[in-house]
Amino acid sequence: MKMRFASLLSLGALLAGSLLSGCATTPQDAQDNNDTGATPVILVSLDGFRTEYLSRGLTPHIAAIAQNGISTTAMHPSFPSITFPNHYTLVTGLRPDHHGIVGNTMYDPSHPGVKFTMASKESYWWDQAEPIWVTAKKQGLKVATMFWPGSESEIHGVRPDDYAAFDKSMSDDQRVDKLLSWFDVPAKDRPRFSTLYFNTTDTNGHHFGPNSPQVNAALQDVDEGVSRLMAGLESRHIKADVIVVADHGMSEIGDNHYIALDKIVPAKSFDFVTGGAYAGVNARPGQTAILEKALLQKHDHMQCWRKGEIPERLHYGTNPRVPAYICLAEPGWVVLKTKPDAQHEALKGDHGYDPASPDMNALFVASGPDFPAGKVLAPFDNVDVYPLIMQLLKVQAQPNDGTLAPFVPLLTMNPT
Structure with a gap:
């Protein structure tokens, strides 16, 4: 923009x-x-x-x-x-x-x-x-x-x-x-x-x-x-x-509305930068094809993009600091690296969703x-x-x- x-x-x-x-x-x-x-x-x-x-x-x-x-x-x-x-x-x-x-x-x-x-x-x-x-x-x-x-x-x-x-x-x-x-x-x-x-x-x-x-x-x-x-x-x-x-x-976060990325893609294939209503991840060396094959398909309650393919209306993805892949949850859901710990299970509200x-x-x-x-x-x-x-x-x-x-x-x- x-x-x-x-x-x-x-x-x-x-x-x-x-x-x-x-x-x-x-x-x-x-x-x-x-x-x-x-x-x-x-x-x-x-x-x-x-x-x-x-x-x-x-x-x-x-x-x-x-x-x-x-x-x-x-x-x-x-x-x-x-x-x-x-x-x-x-x-x-x-x-x-x-x-x-x-x-x-x-x-x-x-x-x-x-x-x-x-x-x-x-x-x-x-x-x-x-x-x-x-x-x-x-x-x-x-x-x-x-x-x-x-x-x-x-x-x-x-x-x-x-x-x-x-x-x-x-x-x-x-x-x-x-x-x-x-x-x-x-x-x-x-x-x-x-x-x-x-x-x-x-x-x-x-x-x-x-x-x-x-x-x-x-x-x-x-x-x-x-x-x-x-x-x-x-x-x-x-x-x-x-x-x-x-x-x-x-x-409001629904009960058990958590998406664990390591249940979708191999944990060894990515580095987790940030998570919550949206997640940012980078591929580890030599793991791009494996990560993309699992991450960029259709998912329930979540959509993922390469940073250069994020919808234009979100005005996001050109800055070098943006992780290589962005996954956006639907409201009420949260994206985490792995299954939630006690701290995340206790959370009842979040933000970071589609504006x-x-x-x-x-x-x-x-x-x-x-x-x-x-x-x-x-x-x-x-x-x-x-x-x-x-x-x-x-x-x-x-x-x-x-x-x-x-x-x-x-x-x-x-x-x-």
């Missing part, structure tokens, strides 16, 4: 014709917002919060953001619909195949034998793209990241002005308070762009399933976290554009001075969040796969 330039000049004429002056930032707003007239943008991720969760009536504060701003009936994740690839997509506007974080675990042929995990911080893993905080800082803006994949790494020689190393023991309240503390500085030193991350919905979704009481409790917890953020901004007289998103949704699956639809709500109230957008892809944020920041975007088109009728800021 050819990348599009979603620069601040793109679609400018359309934006100019669609301004909603009644929602424009007032002089008092400008005074409250750091005495600069610049509206902070805060990107909040609720990991694993599928769109349907919003309809359960358990998240009144998140629902209030939608009512006071904009939302969508569905934001489609990028393939694979897992955490690290999609968090990096949200802040680069690139499909995983283009930004290089093609999985939560992966290998790079240019660094033989080195495995990427969610703890990897080496710059070379992240340097295939430039996230918002790097671009914004290069263009003179203050930036801060309260947890976000890649934000602990030096990318293109740049780090956020303020950031925190991921600490899963840190409570949601502590995360919010840490982010808000970065605003308790002189106006000129406050971040124009910042991020915040909550993981409870994803954790409970995996352990108990998306329809469990534990997920409902997690929804209430993250809603309280969002409420604490909004109250903290209000008490500081900061009018921010707050965008709350998820990286993906969550599907077209309704269960994978991710949350998107946003409110603030630059958004009208109560507007619901048609479904769009998560690559489109990046050009929106760059437009809000009035920062020149990098080449990306997104478009401002879903937001053109609604944006209230003056085009640059």
